[in-house]
Amino acid sequence: MNFSPSEAYFDGALADAQSEEWGRLPDTGQSVVVEHTSANPTGPVHVGRARNPILGDALARVLDYAGHDVTREYYVNDAGRQMAVFTWAYETFDERDLPEPEREKPDYELVRYYRKGNEFLEEGDPEAVEEAEEEIAAIIEGLDAGDEETYERVETVVDQVLGGMRETLGRLPAEFDEFVKETRFLRDGSTHDVVDDLRDSEHAFREEGAWQLDLEAWDIEQSFVFLRSDDTTLYTTRDLAHHEWKFEAFDYAITVLGEDQELHANKLNAALDILGNDTDRLEEVFYAWVNLPGGESMSTRQGTGVDMDDLLDEAVARAEEAVRSRLDDRIRGDDLTDEDVERIARQVGIGAVRYDIVSKQPTKAITFDWEDALDFEGQSAPYVQYAHARACGIAAEADGLKPELDAGLLDTPEERDLLKAIARFPGVVEEAAAEREPHQVATFAREFVDVFNAFYRSRHVLGEDVDDDVAAARLALVTAARRTLANALDVLGIEAPESM
């Protein structure tokens, strides 16, 4: 069977793609909360977890383009043992006994206490360690009981560290609509309500003083402890209350998690089911680790790994070098100021890092490699950004020419291929959103550029040998291509420079 699209299809795509809204789908009326990153506020964001904010942010963006009402949530784990250890360490150790911070930034400054505290607990004098453990336990109990003073002590640490982390994440950029603190569900009593409800369920039992759930019916062999024998709650218990809040506030909830969280997620789902929730409204997107070349994993506690700030700085520095080295043989006469160079370097450098991560299937493990992450040629953000800048260049040189929306004048194979590629974009957004796979948009963007470059090479817009009406139609085509590129990059959270 053979069929081909009608002229109306090409005319429609050409017209629709002139809009800044190109690729956006009609409102679904559905609210979706995308929880991502949610890294414990223990120290600087490192590259080992870089996939979470980049994937999560891109996922939120593609769902937004697909017409959902998206809320981006960072769940702040401020109630666990880690934060109790951190708070104790912060109050106990003297700054004079700590090494110099790697950066003048609160997350780098405070993580020194956290590392020192952990080191002490591992290697310190047993009696002193026991004493410390008592203090730590007191903090956990204070939080669990909703004690205001304890809450404030912990908050002092959490808010400072989180502030530093937010700054780093903002560079990607990964920004959030809500920072939801775990302690909120202790202070409002909802965690303890969950405990009461679970205790009444037919799956609950008590063993060695701890309350737990038998999840055999969900094919989970390990039981789910929801109340310790000392009657304090666990992270997972609080997460149940957290998710009941999500069910209350949103139609749909998606969580971006590392693959190590899968069992936890399954247990959480089963317990939410027991509590009578519609767990079809909850979904997880898992990603595999970013590891270091030697197979070493990145750890905040141990201080191994590459800090995200260092990666981004290096990316921007290399991009600036690339921009400057090209300044001399630029043909286009738009003199770039130092400010322009810096802006472009930032857009290109950070875009390259983002694209490197967002373009791959999240379930595949990545070994971090400086050269690969900072490659500005081939299948990369700069490749797509460059095509966008070229398209902008044509528009900038086209003074006086008015675009003409007439696909009938665009009948060469290169023009037809480009029209078809433009027309595909909304469908790609729809598919990527439905599958929760932002990397499909990255693949589309790269393929789109191949088609655009074929057109760019063979069909000039501005030239003495091009008829005026054809030039006008081609200008409209270039505008549509430019819009497609800009919005595809926008879905991925990558900026589209108008000049490079």
Add this chain to the structure above:
RNA sequence: GGGCACGUAGCUCAGUUCGGACAGAGCGUUCGGCUUCUAACCGAAAUGCCGGGGGUUCGAAUCCCCUCGUGCCCGCCA
């Protein structure tokens, strides 16, 4: 031991849901292209038992079973 994921050119990866044309890109290698809207680009060449074995099918990278390798998980941690 059990569960989940991954294995496609020297390297990094698309394609696997929903089976269909000689399996596609980029990097690297070899050759070629800036008096023409930006060469961070483009063209050409070489490179593959799609981890292995079996099965289903007219047809399998794709579905099923087995197997090998790698990562992650199997806490009254988060």
